[in-house]
Amino acid sequence: MTHTLRSSRPAASRLRSPRDLAAGLLLSAIALCGLWLAREWQAGSLAMMQAGFFPRLICGFLLAMGLVTLLRGLTADGPATLGWAWRPSVAITGAVVAFAALLDRLGLVLAILALIGIGGLAGRPLRPGPFTALWATLATGCIAIFSWGLGLPLQIWP
Structure with missing residues (x-):
């Protein structure tokens, strides 16, 4: 048998x-x-x-x-798909599109502010202290790397 x-x-x-x-x-x-x-x-x-x-x-x-x-x-065996997380997908995509659209108009610092603000809608909102620290650190780092270090002609402020 x-x-x-x-x-x-x-x-x-x-x-x-x-x-x-x-x-x-x-x-x-x-x-x-x-x-x-x-x-x-x-x-x-x-x-x-x-x-x-x-x-x-x-x-x-x-x-x-x-x-x-x-x-x-x-x-290989792995977990099944559970569905699509629409809120994070839309928030992150919107943040990147807003950054690209605002960079020439508002400058690097405010475009980064919009990027972090809109991207923050993907998860739990940041409290004002960590939000400000993240924004200041990211803006300072981007200015240092791209504007000063690489010499790219980026508009920093409007």
């Missing part, structure tokens, strides 16, 4: 880790979009890097991570 082993998962759920599969697909899609957007930029070489070198490098690493995560989602 022959015994066959049956999977404890239902037939409709052959994916071993749907959460990893979804994360791998998302990372891969972002990387492929980045590579497509940077397709016309000259990459140069390690000795003479040009504008497209670093974006392509980062997108290549992101694609590799996405494919590894995707493969893990198909081969």
Whole structure:
């Protein structure tokens, strides 16, 4: 008499880790979009890097991570997906879009204030003390790195 082993998962759920599969697909899609957007930029070489070198490098690493995560989602057991957290997704996306839209109009310091304020809606709100400390530290660090250190022509204040 022959015994066959049956999977404890239902037939409709052959994916071993749907959460990893979804994360791998998302990372891969972002990387492929980045590579497509940077397709016309000259990459140069390690000795003479040009504008497209670093974006392509980062997108290549992101694609590799996405494919590894995707493969893990198909081969290793993991937790099922629980749904989508809409509030954090919308808040973080809105914060980044607001930062990009306000940077030229209001300057770096106030754009960072908007970034932290809107991004804070993704989770528990910060009390005024930690919020101010985060804003001051991030604004000072960005000014030091991008304006003073790299010499980028950023508008600091309106």
